[in-house]
Amino acid sequence: MPSTLETLSDEILMIILQYSGNVYNIFRTFSGLNKRLNNILIDRRLHLFTDFLCMHHDDTNLDYYYNSALFHDISRQLLSLTKIKNDQVLRQCFKSLVFFHIKEQANRLKCEFQLNMKQFQSIRLLLTNDETRNIDEELKNSLNKFKKCPKSIKDIEKITSLVLKQGARLEYDDSESREFNLTKTINELLLSKLNSIEYCTRSLINSLVQMFKSLIISNMNLLKDHDWFYYDSYGIHFFLCYSIYQINNINSHKTINSINMQCYQVILDLFLFTIQCLKHLFNDEIWAKIYLFDIFNMINLTNIVTNYEIFIEANQIAILNIVLNEYSLEDKILFDEDFNDTFQQILDNLIENNRIHILLCIYHSNERIRNLFQKFWNNQKYVNIMTRNRTTRQFFHALLNDHLLRAWLTSTDLLFILLEKKECKLVKKLLKLSPSLIHRCDNDGNDPLLYICLNVHGCRQNIVEFLIEMGCDLQRRNSLGQNLIDALRLEKNRKLLKRLFERKMIQIDDVSGEITTTLINQLH
Template sequence: MSSTLETLPDEILMMIFQYSGDVSTILRTFLGLNRRLNRILIDRRLHLLGNYLSINKRDISSNDYYNSNVFHEVSHKLLIINHTIHEDELDQYFQMLISFHIQQLYKQLGNEYQSNLIKFQIQRQCLTNDEIIDVDDELNEIFLNLNHYPINITDINQIEYLVHKRGARLQCNESEQSSFNFTKAINYLLSQDVSNNNCNNKQFYYLLTRMFKTLIVSNYDLLNNRDFYIYSIRTVWYFLIFTVYRAYNYCYSKLILPINMECYRAVVNLLLFSIQCKKLEVNIDDWIQQTLFDILRMISSLETMDKFDIFLKNTQWEVLKIITDMYISTETISWHDDMNNKFQSILGNLLDKNRVDIILFIYRHIDHIRYFFNQLSNCRNFVDIMTRNQYNRQVFEILIDEKPLETWVQSKELAFVLLEKKERKFLEKILKLSPFLVHEIDENGNNLLLHICLKVRGCRHRIVKFLITMKSDLQQKNFNGENFFDAIQLKRNRDLLEKIDLGEIIILNDQQENKRNIKFIYN
């Protein structure tokens, strides 16, 4: 009697699928063959989507995932697929799941921190001074031993017991000179493994992360511990963010190394937990500013991102969104010159990395960044950056086209800078969007037309023609009493006069009053 794959019971098919590769391979191999196989592949018992997100199906929180709108939507779309699914199409569904997962994890970790903190504080308040000294010394001794002996589950359990059941607090020197502090422990025990695929034990990283979170609950100031990185002194925040955004070259390498995904997920978990801790502080202005700038500096080029696992790419996006939301909700002061200079450098780097997606995201969401474009002191440097190459010009054009129209696009400073750089196409674009700019004047009373005739050299005839068609006032005088007809007769503008037909342009604009002036010039 012949048999086929389809004749097997669902349970047997699930077992076969589980041994057919990773989640992505399984779905690309079997999804779309028929509706029954589709149903089995998204079945909660097989737990493929949960496994992709590294969710334990025995956890209570797994119910929140499977009952969510996102899981229902993705499951429905996968169920009705009737063709071999392409990698790009599958990545779109994974992206939806990853974004939801990071958001959900972030909320869960916030609840976890507050719950454990309350329990810890209650335990701590019940201790006498002598008891506090004893339990703190015991915790400190175990922590320091982590630097000398291989970490084991007994030490982890003892640390958790001392904090959660005895109310012990780890007092750790925040100085980078310390032989072993919290930042050094994270780098030594966790972060360095992100590029080490020889150790990919999910349970080990789970326990290790849980231990670090327990220590943070005991003493939030541990997050201010510092360590050396190359020639700089950095806090634990920097190293966590660096690991999330630069995992591929953590060990000072410029090569894209294979990522230990279990370690990477553990670092993401610890970073999100730490951010939730930070949210409870009263004043986080400086921290959120520094963290946002650190992330923007560490973001990889578009070329490099294409080589990343989709989980890494989307995790990085979600962390940026979380920090951006915090920045928006924090009443950070206006940027001073130093901050403007730092962002200008960041903007240049993002353009060099072809990250127009990041530029547009922060531009659309952060008022300080839009204000950066509005500042006169930034205008010339900004235009220099945006006209450096063809890619930057494309980004510049996208920014100009943003709706609603931003005030920096309507600024006379931008118009005059573009005029001096003879960026005709950009000038035409902003004048068509904001025609009133044609009448703005510089510090000498020159409108755009007079300015280009008196202060700009080289080939300018197309710009002059365009300004005239935009109804620039040919009779308007500057502070020296000069108008356009005076300026065009100057020796410096002889070549310009030969390249334009003033009579034709003025007639087209119904400037009848100026015909007499044309005859005078050519006579």
Template sequence: MSSTFETLPDEVLMLIFNYSGDSSMIFQTFLGLNQRLNNILVDKRLHLLANFLHIGARAANFDDNYNSVEFQDVSRRLSFVNTTVNEQELDQYFYSLIVFYIRQQYTQLEDQIQSTLEKCQSVRQQFATNEIVDADRQLKKSFNDLLDYPVTRNSVKTIETLVFSRGARLECSDDELNQYNLATAINKLLLIHLNNVHAARPLFIYSVTRMFKALIISNIRLLNNRGYTGNGGCKVWYFLFYSVYQLQYFYYTPPDVFINMKCYRAVLDLLLFAIQCQKHAFNIQRWAEESIFDILDMIYSIELAYKNGILIKTIQYEILNIIIDNYVSTVTAPWDENLNEKFRSILSSLIKKNRLDIVLLLHRRIEHVQHFFNQLRNNPRKGINFMTGSRIGRELFNILIEKKPLETCFTDKELLFILLQKKERKSLQKLLQLSPLLLDQSDENGNDPLLYVCLKVRGCRHRIVEFLLKIGCNPQRQNFNGENFVDAIKLSRNRTLLEKLVEEAVIKIDDESGMVQLILEEQKES
């Protein structure tokens, strides 16, 4: 028997849903209750998927997005859900949608920018020199007026007309202290609204973003303009990255960070636009390299990343991916010692932040990062000490063992004996599970892993000895001095080890003969 709620028309239910929270909350509340509600939730008229991505229903690409294969696929999979879902389960559906939307927006901008740049250049060439000078002067004045007067629809239109209809080009000093420039303007007119609960209306933010795009089109070098930071200034890029990754206005840290998502989306839109424009500038390799290091410095810990939600986390990941695309597409010189040292510091920070996802992305995609790990061969013990200095570092190290990139840094034998010396039991387990034949390796004195631990490692070792015996180390094997496992643990320096092994029922001592017997072997025989 249907409830009163379910007898309501679709249009009424859509109105109710619109007042039931954000898109994620609505899906978590109603998805999976029945097929009809599922179909309403993914209906384009309700546009919950677009709302999740902060795409307005009046956006030019609204219908294109909903008609895309990716939107249709996510809608279909959501409509088949027959049980309620939590936030983590819902994130799995949304992830592919976010990646598609960012990549699609970025790709579409490429042709648009190329065409617009060519058109503006062609328009500029049609005017006489004195007309070009006059247009540039008017654009400069209109831009400088933004410092003292409110931005209006007319002021935006004037700037766009000068750029697109007269080919005007804006010139500004890169110096942070010299005068009003693009970095100052973007901070003052756009980024300042990022954490403002009572931010400017969406139409204003949209108009200002459109105006900045026109100014960048007029002169891509404006992206090198610097804003004040107290240390020589930072380029436009830094402030855009800071807003996207730190989620706050550079010049003001609010006590409770509120993110105005309309503004955040506008900043993302401007950043994607600027990246595509930068591809038409010189020295993209250096720009991409600097951008990657700036972003890696700004990345939040994994805990904060999850707290910020799947949308922001995925946006940040994909922006880094896009910049890496630009970096690896160029012929890049090897990193010098300064860059290697800088990356070592960043890697340490990423490990502390538990951003193994970012470390693995860098290793997978950037040859210089792979080379960085390869250099550990020159000082393998120092390299392993660096990566196993914390719990998160050990997790990364174990992942790298499993994915095999460490084979380029160390021989398996070399890695085995370093891990034994450091008593890294979990890493040893991972390595020996993947390469069990390493149990037959020996050091320069003929010590296999079991004898090596007993004779050359100090401190608490009984867990590693027990593990090695359980996975098949031969206790009868002798080294070059004729010593086997029993001989080794009977040495006076191994008294504590012997007592621990007895206590843990790994071995026992015969009361009459005093002989050491392996309980594990007896268990195998029985």
């Protein structure tokens, strides 16, 4: 007989599922149980995909998203999901959703910026001098009143309208005594709410962000406004990066366990919008360098304890990828001392903190970034870090699984460093993934087998046997004329030689003196 659950309609099951936890946990719990549940989970009436992306049900982009090739592909993957392997596949599917969402959001904001800028400039050109002075004064007075009075959507929308519909412009004054500071205002009214349980309506938050955007449109020099953080002052780009990558407001020092996701979403929106503004303002790569510095300095410090871990981490990677793709790294910037020092630190921190996805994002971004990556990579130091414990070893294995990164790593001295540390499992993995490395030689002409016999002490039997099985040249001589026989006759290798004989791994021909793996002889 069918269970009670199976007798319920799809609509009733959808209601039950909505009360079963966050979106990822719902999929993790129910996907792969049976075909019917899989179909219900991807049903757009349940809107789990867009719920995961924190999109509202009346968002005008929903149809476009659900009709996209990516959504169809993810739906197909989830329909065929089995319980055994669902966690890994689920994580990748949901990260793909976020990457798609951020890319689309960036494209929409680019169009929004261009449209609003064109509209603002067109309106302002038609104003007389008196009209310009009057409308600018009205905007200034409205902002002064806005600072002193309780914030209402009506007042916020009035300020937005003054800019976008009437062409008002807020003059920029870089003095400390100026009445309005955009960065301080954004910190006070928006970023301070990121970890707050205080309720803010979606319409209020969205109206605030639209107001900030319109003010930036009116005068992009407002992006130069600074606010204080400890003993230094920073621009708005710093505080937006801080919120996105630290998931914290500047006044909080607590472990992250409470996040206002509506606030986080609009912070992402404002961040992407400022990118478009800075591209327009500078028309070169200076803005990207500024953003990369901010991101690199914060990207390892996040300690996320939240139901939105996958969503937030994927957003961080997507944002970094956008900035990296914009940053082509001209030679004058590539060899900038500050940037090089920062890049060295970020590599060290990424390895120390096992941030595999961020590391690969950086390496895959573009060729010049890869050149910089390779310049500062230190095999000896990073192998020591990545072989400390089980967790770091998993990180190491993940790096080797990446085809592009492995292709470069195999061109370095990585194999010989692993041999020196007698990292048998990692040596085996590397050689199985790249068998041609079996013939690689070090600076003294030693192949892997000669190297481990001549330069490494202690128990090496398993690695030596594996290298023989992989097809190392048993007759090779190094630059000093030494071959495997010479190496095995060293005092430190007597036990190793005995074990290889006992296991019939090698034989030595008495006449020719050559080592084989098939003839049976003895050696003094």
